[in-house]
Amino acid sequence: MDTPWTDLDRPPLRALPLRRALVGDGLWSRLDLVATTGSTNADLLADADAPDGAVLVADHQAAGRGRLGRVWSAPPRAGLAISVLLRPRRSVADWSLLPLVTGLAVVDAMGALGVSARLKWPNDVLVEGPDRPGKVCGILAEVREERVVLGAGINVSLRTDELPVDTATSLVLAGARSHDRDTVLRRYLRALRTRVDAWAAGESPLADYRALSATIGQDVRAHLPDGSALEALAVDVDDDGRLVVEGSDGARTSLSAADVVHLRRR
Incomplete structure (x- = not known):
């Protein structure tokens, strides 16, 4: 039976240290970790009382979704399924830039881990080499009334035979300095907070996005x-x-x- 302890290379996320590092002090309002769920995006969207800045992370996402209804999947604890709920004060017309903001945050986190990445419009983060080119992350933003959920699925320790398609890669295959999921999660959520705060203050992400565009x-x-x-x-x-x-x-x-x-x- 597959448990968090049968694969020592893929331990579960550590809730208490992550909450200490990421909740409060201008970062996130809430951080929930679950062993498995269908979709972190769907769960947060269904939580009408979730506060601005609520984060949900799953060790395993059994029914993850990409754009156009595609299935997104990875072995348990081989990746990160992360959803963040925002209740932005900016005009809804400006929310269309949030998927781009999310992509930039992923690239920021990848850079801190020694992986050079670029952005394929509208929702893919690509590693362009040299070790293993391919898609390392997909992004899905969904809006419900006054809130938006930003979902990111990051391939962390997937091996070649575990990749869902030939055009995918993972941090371990791309030669990242760390493929500890706690470290990757911290890097990403700190980068996303910085990028979202800049957008909320009226800054445009477009110059940075254009500079990093692979499209x-x-x-x-x-x-x-x-x-x-x-x-x-x-x-x-x-x-x-x-x-x-x-x-x-x-x-x-x-x-x-x-x-x-x-x-x-x-």
């Missing part, structure tokens, strides 16, 4: 929600966080939702 400058194929596809050159991310693409005729289109495939590297 701008790429020829892309955008699969749109209506089932159609558009091939064009990605030229920018606009002030609302939409991807701006330019067709062969020079016409520009802003995409708010699409599944983007990079057709070539810069």
Whole structure:
């Protein structure tokens, strides 16, 4: 039977030290850790009384979701499923930038662990090498009335044979200085607090996002929600966080939702 103690390389998260490090003092209001759940995003969204700054982390997420309803999964304690609930005071029109803010926080945390990462619009964090290129994190932001939940799934210690797709990677495969999940969680939540506070104070994340974008400058194929596809050159991310693409005729289109495939590297 799989228990927290059968795989000594993958211990459970340590609740008390994490709460001491991350709750209060301008950081987060609440930190709950669970051994397993269906979806940390769904759990926080269902908690109507959850305060601003509530954090939920699962050792194992049995029914994690990515964009467009995709399943996101990892072996128990091989990754981090993290959801943060915010009740922002900024206009709802500005909330569209929060997935970008989240991506920047993941890149910040990766950098502190010695891993260079970039951002694939709209919700992927990519390691570009040299040890193991691929997707190391996916982001899913969901809004319910006056609150938004920012979900991040970070692959921490997955081995090659455990990766869900060939284009994925993990921190251990990318040569991170640490793949201790407590350390990764602390790095990420501190980086996210800094990035969210800057956004709440009116700062734009767009300059940083553009500088770290792996999509701008790429020829892309955008699969749109209506089932159609558009091939064009990605030229920018606009002030609302939409991807701006330019067709062969020079016409520009802003995409708010699409599944983007990079057709070539810069």
